[in-house]
Amino acid sequence: MPTLEEEIRQLMADETASLYAAPDLAERVLRSSRHKRRRAWAAAVAASVAVVVAAPVAFLTAGSVATAGDQATVSVTPEPPIDDTPPLRSDPPNLGDLGDGKEFGHVKVGYLPERLRWSNWSVNFGDSYSTSYNYTGDKQDFYCVQIFMHEEATVQETGDRIQEYRDEGDGAEVTIGDRTGYLVVQNVGEDGGKGTPTLFLRMSDRQWAEISFSPIYAKEFAGDGAVNAELKKIAEGLTSTL
Amino acid sequence: MSAVEHDFSAFVAARGTSLLRVAYLACGDRAEAEDVLQTALERTYRNLHRVRHESLEPYVRRVIVNTAISRARRRAILSVIPMHSPPETSARATDADLRHVLMEALRALPPRQRAVVVLRYWEDLSETQTAEVLGCAVGTVKSQASKALAKLRSALGRETVEGVIRNAHA
Structure with missing residues (x-):
């Protein structure tokens, strides 16, 4: 006769047998992670953009060059290029023998x-x-x-x-x-x-x-x-x- | 797609279903489990540089279980879920009935006890491994497992369970 633990294990197996992860789960995880990273990046950029505009009033548009009378510092890092290179599958290399690791x-x-x-x-x-x-x-x-x-x-x-x-x-x-x-x-x-x-x-x-x-x-x-x-x-x- | 994204996608494709089942047992609800799994995978992906490749799956399991526990605590689920009365299971009860009874009883357990049951009896982790996942002493795992099983016995009715299982599998 099975023990209670064995019965629980079997019932859990039966209960979950019809559950399958969504085929697009990985895609959703990566998309969400990219989205959050972009939001953090945008926030960091917004915080680092320092604009000092001297009179007369000038306007600053993205990509514009500061002109006389304007002093603008925009520390915007361009979006990284899209990498379409097929990935190479391999275990990540290590740092070798580090001795005492210091x-x-x-x-x-x-x-x-x-x-x-x-x-x-x-x-x-x-x-x-x-x-x-x-x-x-x-x-x-x-x-x-x-x-x-x-x-x-x-x-x-x-x-x-x-x-x-x-x-x-x-x-x-x-x-x-x-x-x-x-x-x-x-x-x-x-x-x-x-x-x-x-x-x-x-x-x-x-x-x-x-x-x-x-x-x-x-x-x-x-x-x-x-x-x-x-x-x-x-x-x-x-x-x-x- | 970068090499890291490719490897992570391959891992999710291979182990996603297994992890979803852990999440479901830890949460007791399919929609919640899917959300917990995605959250756990996102957290893991963000911290991927800190996870050794060979321990990726245990790492995600830890995140799942701890996410499920903290969510259950945060939402005070225990305070709104009534303890289940022993079911009136007939001798002709089906496996589906039994599973329903078990899941209701699991949901009624405190989240940490539920986690112990899932880790010990579904994931087949040792008491030591379970203690590591939950960040507690081995003695705590033993006592939590004992209490959980006692509650399952009480909620389900040990004799009833055995009788129904015998009949269901007969």
């Missing part, structure tokens, strides 16, 4: 919390790359701290993401020495808990770092203040070699 890509890590070591995991997309740290050095184990670097072309996307958090009133601006950053708990559902504490650090116009604690690791600290203090210490220790 230097990767164009960044040096000056501080890590106690007992953390390089996880032997990394990923390298060129302008963006990442590695992580955990207790065991086993890449299959869950990460404790992950550092994601965004450089050159990917800096804009990072700015868009931060702008989304600003628009939602989520997170706060922070100062790390003479650098600025943004502290936020990213709620992506990872591992349940209270989300993923993250510090975005602006290292230069061409380089941002995204430092995250896994929700499980964050629980080891005595409250949000302690987590944020550690995130800031890691941020302080990052130096660019770009």
